[in-house]
Amino acid sequence: MPSVASVKKDLEALGTTGQEEILNYLEEVIVLGSFATEVTNEVKENRFSKGKVCPHCGHEEVSRNGKFNGKQRYICKSCRKTFTDFTRSPRYNSKKDIKKWILYSKCMINGYSIRECAEIVGISVPTSFYWRHKFLDAIRVYMCIGNVGGVIEVDEAFFRESFQGNHKKSTTFIIPREPHKRGVKGSRSSKDEKRKRGISKEQVCVLCAIDRVGIIMTELICKGRMKHTDLERLFTGRIEDESILCTDSHKSYIRFAQNSGVELQQIKRGKHKEGIYHIQHINAFHSKLKEWMYSFHSVATKYLANYMYWFKWLQFFNTEKDTEKTKHLLVQSHTSHSDTKLKDFKIREAIYI
Numbered sequence: 001m002p003s004v005a006s007v008k009k010d011l012e013a014l015g016t017t018g019q020e021e022i023l024n025y026l027e028e029v030i031v032l033g034s035f036a037t038e039v040t041n042e043v044k045e046n047r048f049s050k051g052k053v054c055p056h057c058g059h060e061e062v063s064r065n066g067k068f069n070g071k072q073r074y075i076c077k078s079c080r081k082t083f084t085d086f087t088r089s090p091r092y093n094s095k096k097d098i099k100k101w102i103l104y105s106k107c108m109i110n111g112y113s114i115r116e117c118a119e120i121v122g123i124s125v126p127t128s129f130y131w132r133h134k135f136l137d138a139i140r141v142y143m144c145i146g147n148v149g150g151v152i153e154v155d156e157a158f159f160r161e162s163f164q165g166n167h168k169k170s171t172t173f174i175i176p177r178e179p180h181k182r183g184v185k186g187s188r189s190s191k192d193e194k195r196k197r198g199i200s201k202e203q204v205c206v207l208c209a210i211d212r213v214g215i216i217m218t219e220l221i222c223k224g225r226m227k228h229t230d231l232e233r234l235f236t237g238r239i240e241d242e243s244i245l246c247t248d249s250h251k252s253y254i255r256f257a258q259n260s261g262v263e264l265q266q267i268k269r270g271k272h273k274e275g276i277y278h279i280q281h282i283n284a285f286h287s288k289l290k291e292w293m294y295s296f297h298s299v300a301t302k303y304l305a306n307y308m309y310w311f312k313w314l315q316f317f318n319t320e321k322d323t324e325k326t327k328h329l330l331v332q333s334h335t336s337h338s339d340t341k342l343k344d345f346k347i348r349e350a351i352y353i
């Protein structure tokens, strides 16, 4: 067996790239290895903080119902269905080792593509795709739309509508228009391009809002130009009293502000500030979002909401260490109840508010 001293010597000789590889390896072995029990316990704690609740019907009277495959089972006294600590969570019914799930969570923190995740974790590409959306469906449920208040910066981001994945194996799906080729000029729509081209019905409008305590909203609100009714649908009941909206000079905000009695501060084009009000946070958020989305190439619109929530999640935990984020993502995605089923992927539709 080699001595620690000799291993250290070898490591010194290895060079920076090799040392970083070893560091990653050690992190996986030591830190992530301890997560299996921690995650399981934290999920149990979060899910059942007020005692056991049936994940099927919400009833609170449940009793133990033996063990199956080493896992405790419970039975609901109301609906008579059985469940485990992980029923209706991404990992439920998975035959794969929890270590693979931990590694997958880490890959998601790094923003890896479906193929990269598959390679690193050692699962097939379809499984990788399935897991991604299991995680994201659950995170979407966990995070919710959110409530903003105080000084709120608001702006729209546009993504070209994409039907990717809808027609591959389908004999009945007809794409509503000619497909766009990837990488065609203009596919990376910046704000300036948006103005030049005008906003067509082929573009999906995502409304983003950030307040000064860091609460973020990212919701698909419509296709093409946004109307004040779209804003009402999103903000009614989700905006605190006495709030101030900071926006660009889009007219729909004026109508919305008048109807809802919210104070509005519009920053004129070419200007960065109106007194203490600005839209610099939301602008920075949008550039980061666009760049991040670009790395995935074209995302099908039916999955766009999931990607928006993924990004929102990453921004929210921005300042934490990667290992902490890995654990949070696992725990939170397993705390909420969600049922992602492979057979529903084909019939899935874009989630607009």
Ligand SMILES: [Zn+2]
Pocket: 054, 055, 056, 057, 058, 059, 076, 077, 078, 079, 080, 081
């Ligand atoms: Zn029940």
